[in-house]
Amino acid sequence: MANPFTLRVIAPDAPFCNRNKELQDLQRHAANQTNVVVFSPRRYGKTSLVKRVQASLEQQGFLTCYVDLFMVTGLEETARRIARAVWTVLHRHESLLAKGSRFLKIFSTFRPVLKPSAENGFTLSVESVSTALPGIEVLDKTMEEFGNFIEREKPKLHFVMDEFQEVTELKEPAVEGILRKHIQHHPASYFFVGSRRRILLDMFNQRNRPFYRSAIMYPLDELPRPELVPFIRERFASEGKECPPPVAEAVSQRTGQHPYYAQALAYHTFDLAGPEVRPEDVDAGFERLLASERYAFEAMVQGLTGPQISLLRALAASPTARILSSDYIARHRLTVGGVQYAQKKLLQLDLIEKRNDVWQVVDPVFAIWLSRY
Numbered sequence: 001m002a003n004p005f006t007l008r009v010i011a012p013d014a015p016f017c018n019r020n021k022e023l024q025d026l027q028r029h030a031a032n033q034t035n036v037v038v039f040s041p042r043r044y045g046k047t048s049l050v051k052r053v054q055a056s057l058e059q060q061g062f063l064t065c066y067v068d069l070f071m072v073t074g075l076e077e078t079a080r081r082i083a084r085a086v087w088t089v090l091h092r093h094e095s096l097l098a099k100g101s102r103f104l105k106i107f108s109t110f111r112p113v114l115k116p117s118a119e120n121g122f123t124l125s126v127e128s129v130s131t132a133l134p135g136i137e138v139l140d141k142t143m144e145e146f147g148n149f150i151e152r153e154k155p156k157l158h159f160v161m162d163e164f165q166e167v168t169e170l171k172e173p174a175v176e177g178i179l180r181k182h183i184q185h186h187p188a189s190y191f192f193v194g195s196r197r198r199i200l201l202d203m204f205n206q207r208n209r210p211f212y213r214s215a216i217m218y219p220l221d222e223l224p225r226p227e228l229v230p231f232i233r234e235r236f237a238s239e240g241k242e243c244p245p246p247v248a249e250a251v252s253q254r255t256g257q258h259p260y261y262a263q264a265l266a267y268h269t270f271d272l273a274g275p276e277v278r279p280e281d282v283d284a285g286f287e288r289l290l291a292s293e294r295y296a297f298e299a300m301v302q303g304l305t306g307p308q309i310s311l312l313r314a315l316a317a318s319p320t321a322r323i324l325s326s327d328y329i330a331r332h333r334l335t336v337g338g339v340q341y342a343q344k345k346l347l348q349l350d351l352i353e354k355r356n357d358v359w360q361v362v363d364p365v366f367a368i369w370l371s372r373y
């Protein structure tokens with residue numbers, strides 16, 4: 001009996017809970033050549049969702065490029081990842097590639113290198129043509145040449161830049177300007193995807209920033225309970241286990257309908273349960289979940305200062321509308337100055353947020369872990 005729950009990015013043809021409206025909205029924006037910022041806390045299913053959008057766009061004849069900017073280390077590497085994303089999609093569309101070598105000449109900055117691989121025929125990597133050019137010029141040229149390609153070939157084009165906030169970590173003020181300069185002229189739809197919401201929102205909503213108001217802001221919420229509960233039950237049933245509605249409800253409720261945690265708790269619960277899932281299995285599953293997430297939580301806390309950890313703990317134990325009230329500060333042994341600095345940093349890291357006017361820890365399971373230990 002295989003476990004029907006998954007902790008990975010969900011492939012476009014694998015079972016997926018809801019997101020029907022999001023899929024429709026995003027496909028429409030793509031077809032309209034509109035740029036969109038898709039943002040949410042971590043592990044809400046952004047990547048799975050945009051991959052699904054792209055799979056459907058492919059069927060409608062779009063070329064869909066996907067670049068992951070996670071831990072990108074410089075401008076040259078940003079350009080390299082973009083070039084690779086473009087060549088990867090052209091390589092997949094063999095008929096396009098067969099049209100001639102002109103596709104291979106899109107970029108003068110890089111050349112594609114195909115190496116045979118055991119799994120799927122070939123792997124594609126990218127080599128620099130000239131190492132002498134500064135990174136900034138490589139990125140500028142790569143984006144310009146990509147624009148020329150779009151103009152020449154006129155494909156219906158959709159481009160996802162995942163973990164887009166990472167470009168701000170490059171500490172190269174020019175990067176946003178260069179990307180924006182080219183993207184604004186591309187007849188295509190770009191999706192900028194990320195989970196550091198403060199950073200992304202600032203990038204697209206501050207007047208002095210190149211991307212100011214250049215995209216639709218599209219937040220992603222947790223999964224709706226009426227969809228999640230039957231989804232959990234069906235998944236259990238698909239592998240022969242009966243999960244009564246109140247038990248599925250408990251999985252949904254204990255994780256606050258958080259997409260990843262709902263899957264992860266259901267995964268552990270499935271592992272523990274017999275043919276009929278019991279509430280105790282969910283309790284035991286939750287302990288397993290905490291035990292396995294512990295390492296990620298420890299890493300999240302590791303880089304923080306004392307006052308930041310104190311504020312996190314305070315908000316985990318008691319979310320509040322009035323973070324700076326003297327009562328709250330005294331009760332949690334905080335200081336006004338400490339809270340102000342810590343609040344700013346924790347917001348940047350997307351560890352805390354103000355939701356329905358209440359300050360709280362973003363990640364519901366992290367909050368439970370913090371208040372326990």
Ligand SMILES: Nc1ncnc2c1ncn2[C@@H]1O[C@H](COP(=O)(O)OP(=O)(O)OP(=O)(O)O)[C@@H](O)[C@H]1O
Pocket residue numbers: 006007008009010015016017018019040041042043044045046047048049195259260261263264
């Ligand atoms: N619609 C959904 N139905 C069921 N499970 C989902 C759904 N969306 C996301 N998940 C669960 O959430 C997990 C995280 O998904 P994904 O990696 O796409 O999120 P993400 O927002 O891109 O995460 P990150 O912030 O880490 O990049 C998936 O492995 C899956 O378990």
Ligand SMILES: [Mg+2]
Pocket residue numbers: 046047048162
């Ligand atoms: Mg992702």
